[in-house]
Amino acid sequence: MRKYELLYILKxxxxxxxxxxxxxxxxxxxxxxxxxxVNEDVWGKKKLAFEVKKYQKGIFILTHFLGEPSxxxxxxxxxxxxxxxxxxxxxxxxxxxxxxxxxxxxxxxQADKARADLEAAEAGTSADADDDEEExxxxxxxxxxxxxxxxxxxxGDDEGDDD
Numbered sequence: 001m002r003k004y005e006l007l008y009i010l011k012x013x014x015x016x017x018x019x020x021x022x023x024x025x026x027x028x029x030x031x032x033x034x035x036x037x038v039n040e041d042v043w044g045k046k047k048l049a050f051e052v053k054k055y056q057k058g059i060f061i062l063t064h065f066l067g068e069p070s071x072x073x074x075x076x077x078x079x080x081x082x083x084x085x086x087x088x089x090x091x092x093x094x095x096x097x098x099x100x101x102x103x104x105x106x107x108x109x110q111a112d113k114a115r116a117d118l119e120a121a122e123a124g125t126s127a128d129a130d131d132d133e134e135e136x137x138x139x140x141x142x143x144x145x146x147x148x149x150x151x152x153x154x155x156g157d158d159e160g161d162d163d
Contacts, residue, residue: 001066003038003097006030008079008088009058012045019059022084027063029078035067038102039109052086064093066102 008026010019027037043060052058067075072090079088 001036001068001097001099002095003093003102004065004067004072005091005093006063006065006075006088007091008061008063009048009052009086010061010084011055011086012057012059013055014084018084022082023061025082026075026079026085029075030063030065030067030071033067033071033074035065035071035075036102036106038064038066038106040064055086058086066097066099 006026010022014022023040023042027040030037041062043062045057046060047057048055069092076088076090079085
């Protein structure tokens, strides 16, 4: 087995149910091909560097898994067929793995995920909810002219006072 990293981008305007279904489908394909999901990190909604299929934003998901090289083709075929996936990239991280260490990483990830889901359920929100705050942060400061900022404190303007 080898360790792989899969980064894929989902449509940002899809219903949360469709996004969750797409993630579940991809994870089930990995496991049905004999792979082992090590961890999954949802980065959330991000602005794309350039338009992809007429989308300027997407939901980024990073997945680490163990699998055989022969299974990658089937996993990528499913990613290509999934309507919610805008783009994907699979990278081989290493040829040799420590299976016990990877299992420990998986168990830690599952425990953290269960704890986050429990906390989210108590708070009444989903642990995978998109952060609209990130989107607002991207828009801040776009109207500011870089020439207006010189980095000096206006209050401490003591030039020429070399007493």
